[in-house]
Amino acid sequence: MAEIGTDIFAAINHLENGNLVAIPTETVYGLAANAFDNEAVAKIFTAKNRPSFDPLIVHTSSFDRVSSFTKEINDNTYKLAESFCPGPVTFILKKTETIPDLVTSGHSTVGVRIPRHPLTQTLLESLEFPVAAPSANPFGYVSPTTAEHVNQQLGDKLPYILDGGPSTVGVESTIIDASEDQVKILRLGGLTLEEIEEVLGRKVDLIKTSSSNPNAPGMLFSHYSPGIPLTLGPIDWESLEKSSNTFGVLTFGKQNNLPKNALEFCLSKSKNVNEAAANLFRGLRYFVGTEVRNIYAEKLPDEGLGRAINDRLTRAAATIV
């Protein structure tokens, strides 16, 4: 198992020596390596069992530092970065030669993120290179929101996990392509559509997920699997109650009269969508190792962070296990 701690110097040391370190961010934990070091980056793909066609996001401490490995940043991007960096957002930008092709799966663009978690901010400030970091989970599985989640699934694949407590946002960053006038969202996440449109003063496009979409190479439709079949939609309590099996329910809002054969994880009793996002991946993991063989999840209102939560639940439901 990996060592878990809060020692930034240990994390720096490992990263400088080409090793993997799991880092806390406000969205989810990332599996980090020196983005300029091909061999170190290759370790990420191996540890996650990630296909090489799925590009990685590169993280650094401030948007000022981004120009050292990207080019042609336009006004839309600067406007959004000024409002939302550091934060739960990733920009797709043209890369320079300094970023190895392995990081971007051969694409000429690179995803760039400035996380706002204080521990990781300090770490990134101290490093002379940016770090490539996907979510720190085996490929296709639920993202980790605590150091313990990382240790459970990848603990034997890395020497150190920097523990920054539970991730406060709880869903991954929103991925934006602002390279053209018509700004596109490639993945919904911690920054909402509404917030983006407010800053730009106009509508943005939501790109539909497709594994063959060249703009969103790794955004495979089935993902975020807890390893237990999940059904999304209004819960048919009456017919479930008649079943002889125990089933899992992922609910939003306080439930009265839960059937005896239901195991509940409530995302937010008070229907607070921020709380629901922060609890989402913990909720999906909650049923693992229990007698539950089927999970039923309620859809949230399709607005604000609710959109990103519904997106993750839809993908979890699309996974055949």
Ligand code: TXA
């Ligand atoms: O919040 C987050 O974004 C977390 C934390 C650790 O920063 N990271 C994360 O990384 O979610 P990952 O690898 O699990 O998801 C990154 C997504 C992938 O679906 C990938 O296809 C897409 O970003 N991506 C990366 N580079 C891209 C590029 N150049 N063009 C289009 N999509 C890209």
Ligand code: MG
């Ligand atoms: Mg991921």
